[in-house]
Amino acid sequence: MSKPYYDPSDLRKFGEITEWSEELGKKFFDYYGSVFEEGALSAREKSLIALAVAHVVKCPYCIDAYTKDGLERGITKEEMMEAVHAGAAIESGATLVHGVQMMNKYKKLSM
Amino acid sequence: MSTKSLSARNNELSNPQKQLEYLSEGLFADGELPTFKHKLEKEDDFPLQPKPLEILQINLGYMCNQVCSHCHVDAGPDRKEIMTVETMQHCLEAIKKTGAHTLDLTGGAPEMNPNFRWFVEEASKAGIKDFIVRSNLTIIVANKKYYDLPEFFKKHNVHVVSSLPFYKREKTDKQRGEGVFDKSIQALQMLNAVGYGKEGSGLKLDLVYNPSGAFLPKDQDAMESDFKTALKEDFDIDFNSLFAITNLPISRFLEYLIASENYEDYMYELVNAYNPAAVQNVMCRNTLSVSWDGWLYDCDFNQMLELKVNSSVKHISNYDEDAIQNRNIIISQHCYGCTAGAGSSCQGTVA
Secondary structure, three states: OOOOOOOHHHHHHHHHHHHHOHHHHHHHHHHHHHHOOOOOOOHHHHHHHHHHHHHHOOOHHHHHHHHHHHHHOOOOHHHHHHHHHHHHHHHHHHHHHHHHHHHHHHHHHOO | OOOOOOOOOOOHHHOHHHHHHHHHOOOOOOOOOOOHHHHHHHOOOOOOOOOOOOEEEEEOEOEOOOOOOOOOOOOEOOOOOEOOHHHHHHHHHHHHHOOOOEEEEEOOOHHHOOOHHHHHHHHHHOOOOEEEEEEOOHHHHOOHHHOOHHHHHHHOOOEEEEEOOOOOHHHHHHHHOOOHHHHHHHHHHHHHHOOOOOOOOOOOEEEEEOOOOOOOOOOHHHHHHHHHHHHHHHHOOOOOOEEEOOOOOOHHHHHHHHHOOOHHHHHHHHHHOEOHHHHOOOHHHOEEEEOOOOEEEOOHHHHHOOOEOEOOOOEHHHOOHHHHHOOEOOOOHHHHHHHEOOOOEOOEOOO
């Protein structure tokens, strides 16, 4: 059997990207850490946003990470699923709003 | 969820030696993760030694009316190990001599010990001012004979510390058994009714939150505020503080981690979250654990792993605090559970 492209245990090694580019890696992780601190938005709210985005960008590592983060913060499964829908709605909206472009082109080309 | 203890199921993990082997093999044997000893050595914290003794934690027996899936005691109705009056008398002798200011009674369900009330009264006469009883709540409504427990607690100004894994029914029942949430709510209301958790009453009611799965507790304060809002809005319940406690990878929780294939990830998470600051205040440094049969342990977890104190005095019947305080604390990989993140103890976070 061939090896899968994604290995769940690779998430643990995320920090290792710094080894091959120390300055950029460090800057990224510092930034990442700061983003998720309590701020104008709570860490809890940011966790749900991250979960929604994780689904939209279809990152399996991020989905694992932010499902667990949500559990750790006591976020309920109903809240998590609503966040996924919020992401999905924007994503499908982004597709559908192009329907206007299709309609415009259709009208322009039609007599 | 199983309704029997590992012990009653003759599960291999009911043998503490097997648990310790499991915790030393695999990831830790092949060097993928550092052992707890190695971590302590790196920070110059090895060997771990006690600080002045503050809390005497006495386990009155492994019998319990619940069979929680995460229980590190492997407690349940099928466990018959219960502290005898004779051992209680040894404890009372020790209480008269101890420098500890707090008596912390745990189990199982400590209230199920037939001599529980007598013991609290005698310990009170022996000079204990600060009592903690770790109550699973449902015991208060389990049988008529327990209905007056809130009054009894109040009479002795017992500090009640109660487990409530979540403020929603589903997660609580999944971890602790069908119907546990509703009974817990009813018991909390009974405690509130006699003044527990109410401002100005002086009667302390704290709740214990522990994760219902293979993840760590995060942010005790934020969780406390969520619990307070939800319990007040939904059930008009008041309480004082929330203690977030990490599940240690032993006994039934270890069984769950292995069966659900979460063991490796969980151990990685505990090791990665190692916090040297938490080591300074881990509970084994200010607490001594006494088992139902009088043996002495560094903590309740070591008790379940049958790791008796490394001291010339190992039993409550010949208690000698000076000898006991001059010891090295016994450690293994389960100790990572108390040093992860903000740390974890029977009083919640420590760092």
